[in-house]
Amino acid sequence: MPPLWYFGLIQLAHVITVNYATINPDKDNCINYESDYHVDRACECIVYQSLGGTEGRFNSPNFPQFYSKGIECILFTFIGDLDELVEIKFTDFDMMYPDANNNTCKDYLRLFLKLNRPEINENMQHNYELCGSMSTLQQKTFYSKDRSLIMEFQTTRPLSQQLTFFKGFRGFFRFLNAKQFISDGVKQSGTMCSWDFSTSKLSGKFFSPLYPQNYPSHSKCQYTFYGQPNEGTVYIQFQNLQIYDEGVDSCSKSSDRIAIYDGMNSSQPLIKYLCGIRNQEEVKSTTPYLYIEFLSDGRNQRQGFAANYTFQHKSHSNSPSYSNPAFNCNQYIESKTKHGIIMSQNHPASYPASTRCTYIFNGTAEERIQIKFTRMDLFFDGGNPNEPYDCDGQDSIKIYIKIDNDEKELDYTCGKKIPKMFMSNIPWMKVVFESGSRTQHSNTGFAFEYKFLTNYGITTGEQDNRKGKKTNIYVNF
Secondary structure, three states, X not given: OOOOOEOOOOOOOOOOOOOOOOOOOOHHHOEEEEOOOOOEEEEEXXXXXXXXXXXXXXXXXXXXXXXXXXXXXXXXXXXXXXXXXXXXXXXXXXXXXXXXXXXXXXOEEEEEEEEOOOOEOOOOOOOEEEOOEHHHOOOOEEEOOOOEEEEEEEOOOOOOOOEOOOOEEEEEEEEEEHHHHOOOOEEOOOOOOOEXXXXXXXXXXXXXXXXXXXXXXXXXXXXXXXXOOOOOEEEEEEEEEEEOOOOOOOHHHOOOEXXXXXXXXXXXXXXXXXXXEEOOEEEEOOOOEEEEEEEOOOOOOOXXXXXXXXXXXXXXOOOOOOOOXXXXXXXXXXXXXXXXXXXOOOOOOOOOOOOEEEEEEEOOOOOEEEEEEEEEEOOOOOOOOOOOOOOOOOOEEEEEEEEOOEEEEEEEEEOOOOOOOXXXXXXXXXXXXXXXXXXXXXXXXXEEEEEEEOOOOOOOOOOOOOOOOOXXXXXXX
C-alpha cells in the first residue's frame, strides 16, 4: 500500500503555459489513500508541468474572494524538465494569522523545496510553513533545490460559517535553467562551497552555496582568484546580494558577511566587508589576486549572492606596476599538467631578497599531490644549516594542506637539509617560500618535483578495503 500523501505524477489536472492561465482546483482530480490509522485523506491535486522554460501564475481557491474553511489538503505540484529549477513568487498573501499563544499557523501553506521527486509522504518535513499577510512574510520568493516543488494548502474546519475573511494567496512561477547557477571555477575537493578561479577562463560567475535557494547555516566558503603575475587586477560585480545583517551598524560585526581581501588569503589587506541587501556592488583588487570569504551562523539565512568576475589585463586597469619579485613567482597549478619541476627564482643563481612565492596545486577528486624536494639551499644563520632546528626569522618554506576546509601547516623547513617527501590528504596543497631582507648571500634556493597521483604514490601491496577503514589523512614519507 502506498504511504499516506504519496503523490507523484498523479494526473495532469491542468497545465499552465505562458498564457498565464489561472487554475481553480478540481475535486475530481483527487485520489484517496488509506493510512496505517485507517483514516482516508483526500488531496486535490494541481500539477504545473514545464514545457521548457514555462512560466505562469497560481492562486488559492476563489481568489480574490475569501477561501473556505475545512480545506483538508490541496497540493500545488510544480514539475520542471531535467536541469530546471522552480521559482515561485508571491504577489498577494492574506491568510489567518498564527495563534497568539504558540505562534503556530491554523490555516497554513507548507512549502516542500528539497524534493528529489514530485511526491511527498507523511514522513517528509516541510521547509517553510506560511500564514499571515504579505507584510509578515520574511521572504516572498522561493526556489526548489531540484526540478520539483510542492505547496500544501490546508485550512481549519468550519464552526459556524463556511467562509473565512481571508483571500488566500496568488503568485507567479517560473521554471529556470539550473545550469545558470553553477560557478565557473574549480571546486576544491572535499568542500561544500570553496572555489578556485584562474585565467583559464578570463570572466565568469560565482554564487553563494545553494543559490538561488537560501544559503545553509554555518557556511564557511572561500573564493580565490589567481591572475597571471604582473598582468592586472581582478574585478568583481555583485549582481544580487542578500545577506542577513542583524541590523548592525557595520558589516564587520555581522555574523553573516562577506570579507574581501587584496591578495591570496585573509592575511592580505582587507578591501571591505559586505552584508545586507545590495545590488551592483563593485570591487577591484590592486594585485592579480583576490580572496573572498563568506561566513554564516546558525540563525537566519537569506538568498546569498550572485556575482561576476573578470581578470583585467594591466592595460585595462589602473593597477600599479610591480617591481617586487614576489609578484613574479606565484603559480596556480592544475592537474592538466600531471608532473613538473618548480625552482626558486634565478636558480641555480642566488634568489632575490624580500620575496614571497606561493604555489597552489589543485587536482581532480581522485588525485593527490606528491612533492619531492631535490635541492635545498636557503640562507640560514641560526646554526648548522644542514641540521636546522628553528626556522623562525630564517628564509623558509612552509607546506600546507586542508583539514575540514581549514588550512593546516604540514611542515616548516629551512637551511640546507632536504625535506622528506610529502603527500596531500585531498586534491589540494600549497607551498609558500619566503626570504628575508638580506641581499648579500650566495644561496641558490630550492627545486622540487610535483606529481598528481591516483595511486597515492604506493606502487606495491594491496589496498586495505576493510569496512570502517578511513585513509583520509596525509602521508609524510
